[in-house]
Amino acid sequence: MKTAEGVTESLKVNDPMAWVQRMNSIQARAEEIVREEIIYGEVAV
Secondary structure (H helix, E strand, O other): OHHHHOOOHHHHHHOHHHHHHHHHHHHHHHHHHHHHHHHHHHHHO
């Protein structure tokens, strides 16, 4: 997800707040995917 959205180490150095915002967004979406596939996926099976 980081690579797909262009979140790089240079962004981290040049604009730390934007980097943190993007990383938090990526983490939230990744957690949602995990919940959807693992928690809710088992119920559907």
